[in-house]
Amino acid sequence: MYIFDTLTNRLKRGCMTMAFPKGPAPDxxxxxxxxxxxxxxxxxxxxxxxVEVCPSQAIVRSNGQLRLDLGRCLFCADCVTACPxxxxxxxxxxxxxxxxxxxxxxxxxxxxxRLAEALDEKMRRLFGRSLRLRQVSAGGCGACEADINVLxxxxxxxxxxxxxxxxxxxxxxxxLITGPVSKGMELALRKTWEAVPEPRIAIAVxxxxxxxxxxxxxxxxxxxAGSIVPIDLHIPGCPPHPLTILDGYxxxxxxxxxxx
Amino acid sequence: MNTLAxxxxxxxxxxxxxxxxxxFSITKLVRVTGExxxxxxxxxxxxGVQDHEETCLVAILAMDSESxxxxxxxxxxxxxxxxxxxxxxxxxxxxxxxxxxxxLVPLGHPWIKPVRHANGTAPANAPFFRVDGGxxxxxxxxxxxxGVIEPGHFRFQCQGEEVLxxxxxxxxxxxxxxxxxxxxxxxxxxxQMETVSGDATIAHATAHAMVMESLxxxxxxxxxxxxxxxxxxxxxxxxxxxxxxxxxxDVAFLPTMSACGKIRGDFLNLTALxxxxxxxxxxxxxxGCRHDLDPQRLQTLKARLETHLADVxxxxxxxxxxxxxxxxFLNVGVVHTSQASDIxxxxxxxxxxxxxxxxxxxxxxxxxxxxxxxxxxxxxGDILARARVKSLEIQRSGRYLLEQLDGPVDGDILAPAPxxxxxxxxxxxxxxxxxxxxxxxxxxxxxxxxxxxxTDPSFHNWTGLALxxxxxxxxxxxxxxKSFTLSYCGFDL
Numbered sequence: 027m028y029i030f031d032t033l034t035n036r037l038k039r040g041c042m043t044m045a046f047p048k049g050p051a052p053d054x055x056x057x058x059x060x061x062x063x064x065x066x067x068x069x070x071x072x073x074x075x076x077v078e079v080c081p082s083q084a085i086v087r088s089n090g091q092l093r094l095d096l097g098r099c100l101f102c103a104d105c106v107t108a109c110p111x112x113x114x115x116x117x118x119x120x121x122x123x124x125x126x127x128x129x130x131x132x133x134x135x136x137x138x139x140r141l142a143e144a145l146d147e148k149m150r151r152l153f154g155r156s157l158r159l160r161q162v163s164a165g166g167c168g169a170c171e172a173d174i175n176v177l178x179x180x181x182x183x184x185x186x187x188x189x190x191x192x193x194x195x196x197x198x199x200x201x202l203i204t205g206p207v208s209k210g211m212e213l214a215l216r217k218t219w220e221a222v223p224e225p226r227i228a229i230a231v232x233x234x235x236x237x238x239x240x241x242x243x244x245x246x247x248x249x250x251a252g253s254i255v256p257i258d259l260h261i262p263g264c265p266p267h268p269l270t271i272l273d274g275y276x277x278x279x280x281x282x283x284x285x286x
Numbered sequence: 287m288n289t290l291a292x293x294x295x296x297x298x299x300x301x302x303x304x305x306x307x308x309x310f311s312i313t314k315l316v317r318v319t320g321e322x323x324x325x326x327x328x329x330x331x332x333x334g335v336q337d338h339e340e341t342c343l344v345a346i347l348a349m350d351s352e353s354x355x356x357x358x359x360x361x362x363x364x365x366x367x368x369x370x371x372x373x374x375x376x377x378x379x380x381x382x383x384x385x386x387x388x389x390l391v392p393l394g395h396p397w398i399k400p401v402r403h404a405n406g407t408a409p410a411n412a413p414f415f416r417v418d419g420g421x422x423x424x425x426x427x428x429x430x431x432x433g434v435i436e437p438g439h440f441r442f443q444c445q446g447e448e449v450l451x452x453x454x455x456x457x458x459x460x461x462x463x464x465x466x467x468x469x470x471x472x473x474x475x476x477x478q479m480e481t482v483s484g485d486a487t488i489a490h491a492t493a494h495a496m497v498m499e500s501l502x503x504x505x506x507x508x509x510x511x512x513x514x515x516x517x518x519x520x521x522x523x524x525x526x527x528x529x530x531x532x533x534x535x536d537v538a539f540l541p542t543m544s545a546c547g548k549i550r551g552d553f554l555n556l557t558a559l560x561x562x563x564x565x566x567x568x569x570x571x572x573x574g575c576r577h578d579l580d581p582q583r584l585q586t587l588k589a590r591l592e593t594h595l596a597d598v599x600x601x602x603x604x605x606x607x608x609x610x611x612x613x614x615f616l617n618v619g620v621v622h623t624s625q626a627s628d629i630x631x632x633x634x635x636x637x638x639x640x641x642x643x644x645x646x647x648x649x650x651x652x653x654x655x656x657x658x659x660x661x662x663x664x665x666x667g668d669i670l671a672r673a674r675v676k677s678l679e680i681q682r683s684g685r686y687l688l689e690q691l692d693g694p695v696d697g698d699i700l701a702p703a704p705x706x707x708x709x710x711x712x713x714x715x716x717x718x719x720x721x722x723x724x725x726x727x728x729x730x731x732x733x734x735x736x737x738x739x740x741t742d743p744s745f746h747n748w749t750g751l752a753l754x755x756x757x758x759x760x761x762x763x764x765x766x767x768k769s770f771t772l773s774y775c776g777f778d779l
Contacts, residue, residue, distance in 0.1 A: 027607070028541070028603070028604035028605075028607040028608050031600070031603075031604060031607075032541040032604055035541075035545075035600070036541075042548065055555065055558035055559060055562050055563075055564075056562075057558070057559075057560075057561055057562030057577060058558065058562040058563070059562060080473070081473050081474050081476060081477040082474060082477060083473075083474075100477055100567070101563075102477070102567070102568045103562075103568070160430075161434040162430055162437075163434075163435065163436045163437055163459075164437070164458075165458075165459050165460075165461050165775065166436060166459075166484070166775070167481040167482070167483060167484030167485075167775050168436060168483060168484035168485045168773065168774075168775060169481070169484030169485060169487070169564075169565045170484070171434050171435065171436065171484075172484070172485060172528075172554075172565075173564065174434050175434045176547070176550075176551050176554075178547070179544070179547035179548050179550075179551060180544050180547065180548050181548045181551060191433075191434055193432035193433070194432075205459070206461060208404070208458065208459055208460055208461055208778075209404040209406070209407055209460070210402075210404040210407075210408060210409040210457050210458040210459065210460050210778070211429065211437055211458045211459070212407035212408070213406075213407040213408045214408065214429045214430055214437060214458065216407075218430055234481075239477075239481075240474045240477035240478045240480075240481055241461045241462070241463075241474075241478065244461060244462040244465075244466060245462065246404070246460055246461050246462035246465070247461055247462070264477075264481075264563075264567060265484070265564075265565065267564070268551075
C-alpha cells in the first residue's frame, strides 16, 4: 500500500533539504573545477595556446595582455590543460555571480572575478524576503532551465528563501532569462519584460544569456539578453551548477552571511 | 535480402563516397522511396544539398528489420517535385523544411508553411489551421509557458472541452546550428553539438563524434565507446526519472513528484562524477572521451547508482500502486499503432504504441554492438503506455549499467583527432532518451562540411503529441505533453 509506504519513507528519511546556507555549501563535483582565476606572472606574452583551444572565444589577447571572459566561458577547462605554465587555474569555487558584465572579465588588472553585491536597500526591502521570477527561455537548450528548476526540488527547497517561479509576468518581480535570445524569441522576451511591473530586476543565467555562449555571432541570435533588457545579475556557466545559481540569488538579496 | 535496393546500403555510423550514392531523377527518387516505405522502411532524414543554383534531395532510410540504412539522392533540381506526404505522412515536416531551406515546392503537400525561420523578431508560423463552426473556439498557448520550460506555440481548436485539432508551431528557439556547420567543423562546433538539445547532450555529442570518426575512417577506442554507452544510459535514467516525477506532479501525486525530482538530480550528479558537468558536457570528443573512470571512481559510481536505482524503484512503485494515478492515464492521449507507424514516431513514444523500434537494438553501433538492453514495449499508445515504457526503461537501463560497470574494457580513451575524408557522406544514429538522434554529414573536396543535417527525435514526434490530443479534453494537455517530453530547441536547431 503506497499510503503506508510513503508515510514510513517520509518518517525514516526526515528532512531532505540541504543545510546550506546555514551549514556549509555542498562540494562541487571534483571534476567541475569551479571559477577560474588568472596568474599573469606565469603567462608568456608570445604564447596563444589557450586562445586557440577555447571553443567560445572567451580568451583573447589584446595589446599582449590576456583577457578571460567568464561570461563567455563554457568551463570546459581546455585552456587549463593547454597552458604549459599553469597561468589559468581552477579554484573549485562555486561562487560565480556578478552584478556587472565587466566584473566577469579577468585580466592582469583583475585576476579574479568580482562577486555580486546585494541590491540597494530599497530594492532589498521589497524583494529581500519575497522574490517572484518569471522565467523566459529564449533559445536556451534546456540545461539551464533544468538546473533552475532543480532548485525547486526538496533537496534545495528554494521557497524557504521566499523565491518562487511564477506563471505570469504580472505576478513577477523580475525575469530570469536563459538562452542567447534567438530572434524568434526577441519579441516575446520584450513583451514579457514590459509586462512585469516596476521596480523589477532581470537575471541572466548561463553563458548563452550573458554573451551568446557557443552561439555568439550567429545572425539568428542576439548574443545574449543584455541588448534587450538591463541585466542586474549574471550567473555564468554552461549550465551553472544549481549551487552557483542559488548563490547568485542569495547574494543579490543579501541572504548570505558575511564572508561567504 | 537487399530490401533497400536500389538505394546504397550501409550500416549505422559508416560512410559512403558521395559519387557512389545512387542518383535518380526526382520522380524516381520519390517513387522508389515510397515503395521502400511500403515495404517497412522509415525516413531517418530527408534534406537538400545545394548544388550551384539547384538542390539535390538526399533520402536516408532505415530498414529496422535488417539493421541497415539506405541512401539515394536526386539529380540537381529547382522548382517543384511530387510530394511524398499525401501517402506517407512521416515525410510532412521534412518536405516543409526542404521548402523552407531550398524553395523546392512539394506538389500536393497539404500544409506548406515555415518550420522554424524567424520573420523579424518572431517566427513566421502563422496562419494556423482553423476549424469553423458555431460552437468551436480556439485556445492559443505560448510561446512563453507557465512553467520553466522552452517556448513554443500551441493552437487548439476545441468544441467545449474536447480538442478537435492541435497545431504545434515552433521556431522560437532557432539558433542557426545547421547553417553554421558549413565549412566546419569549427572551434565552437562540439559545444554547439552538446547544446543542440541540452538534456540530450550525450546522445547528440555521440552522434557527432561518430560522424567525425566515420568520415575519417577510424573508430574511437573501445573503452571510450564503453564510457559513451554508460553516459547515454545515465542521461536516460535522469530524464525518464524527471518525467515520471513530472507526470506524478500533473496528477497531484506529490510523493512520487517530490522523490523523482530529487532522484533526477542524483542521476545528473553521477554524470557529473564522470566528467564534472551534470549534463555530460566535455565528456565526448571526436576520437573518444576526455575523462576516464578510474577504478575508485567506478566503485563510487556503482555504489551511488545502486542507491538511486532503489530509490527510483520505490518512488515509481507508489505511482503504479495508486489507482487514482492509473485512472488518469488509462485511455487518455491515445496514439494508435498504425498512426505511430504512419507518422514515423521514434523512441519511447513509438514503443508505447507497440512499435519495436530502438536504435540500440536495431542499428547497433559503438558499444551496443557488443551488449544491449532488452527493448521496452507497451501496446496501448496512451499516457499509461508512455509512462510504463519509461518506467521499464529506468529498470532496464539501471540493470544494463550495473552489468557494464562490472565488466569494464581496458585501453585508451582518446584517439588522435579524426580528419574527415573529402566528398563523403555519413549518417550516425543514436538512441537518445527521447529516441532516434540522426546526424548526417557531407564533406566537400577539402574534407570540410558541405552539409550537416541534424534530426532530433522531436522532429518526428511533435506530430504524435498533436494526434494524441484529438478527442481528448484540453485539460489533459499538460499530461499528454509530459508523456512525450519533446525538445523545442532540438526541433528548432
